[in-house]
Amino acid sequence: MKNIKTKNIINCPLCKKNKTNIIYDFNKYKILKCKNCGFCYLSPRPVSAEELYKNDYFDEKYSLEKSDFQEINKKINENKAMIKNVLKFKKNGEFLEIGSNYGFFLAVASANGFNTTGVEINSRCAEFAEKVLNLKIVNENIENVNFPEKKFDVIFMSHVLEHFDNVIDKFKKINSWLKDDGIIVIKVPDFECLESKRDKEKYRGLSVPYHYSHFTLKTLKKLANIISLKVIFIDIWIDYKVSEKIFFMKKLIKKQNEQLKFDSEKLNIPKVYYKEDFISKLKHFIKTKLLFYFRGRSITVIMKKK
Secondary structure (H helix, E strand, O other): OOOOEEEEEEEEEOOOOEEEEHHHHHHHHOOOOEEEOOOOOOOOOEHHHHOOHHHHHHOOOOOOOOHHHHHHHHHEEEOOHHHHHHHOOOOOOOEEOOOOOOOHHHHHHHHHHHEEEEEEOHHHHHHHHHHOOOOOOEEEOHHHHOOOOOEEEEEEEOOOOOOOHHHHHHHHHHOOOEEEEEEEEEEEEEOOHHHEEEHHHHHHHHHHHOOEEEOOHHHHHHHHHOOEEEEEEEEEEEEEEOOOOOOHHHHHHHOOOOOOOOOOOOOOOOOOOOOOHHHHHHHHHHHHOOOOEEEEEEEEEEEEEE
8 A cells, every 4th residue: 555656636526626625634645625515535546446456455255265155145135225225216127336346236136127237346356246146247447348328227336436536527427328217326425424523534434545535415416416417315324323222223223133044055135025115204204304414324325317
């Protein structure tokens, strides 16, 4: 990490103005806040993504040599809640995940009726997804990837957007692959969440120097507007310290943390049936409206073309 080349970002990547405050100073790296639009970003920042995301960046628990399907199935099942957000808007079609990692979410999308493709910069992760989970993966930096225009019904990015340099240019490229009636699903660390306010420069979501951008709901909406998209859905997690004190969240967490028993010799990819009933609508309203101030580390938005 010491020898990685860096570059200074003079103008705000979002509004292009040159008026900033330093909000966190980590000696070599600083996090700046634009006085004009409120966007927060890293400067200086590493020049090369390939240097950052070599194999040692990723969890080495999963490998071709050690395929513990009981552990893999647990990771796959953790993605059931996220696929429900997609199924609210799309039931099938062409599905692209950018930053597909080991392919756990992509496997769930595939099992639930989507024709899936992943893009993953890390070669070990891509090989695992292809050979263990039988997924179609493009092992490339997004800059080197080209798909036909208007190919995908769903484009999914979880904890990816904050890693992009030249975020507007990359997002425009990605948006060109989306069908006119398609959706883009984005999950990012929330820079205005309770944990960020509480932990300040020790907030885990800062992840210096890997995270180039630090989004809030406001700046996500600004970015969407620049790309001619609009936000149609928001979902949050409640901060873990707060959720421990809320009855229905306590029950939800307990259910999520139950030890699931799987066959250690084969994959068990869940088929998810989504039904939006009164209780699910009420829980979503309570989370996103009444408890929004107490939101946890990540925020999910779904966008579509204007």
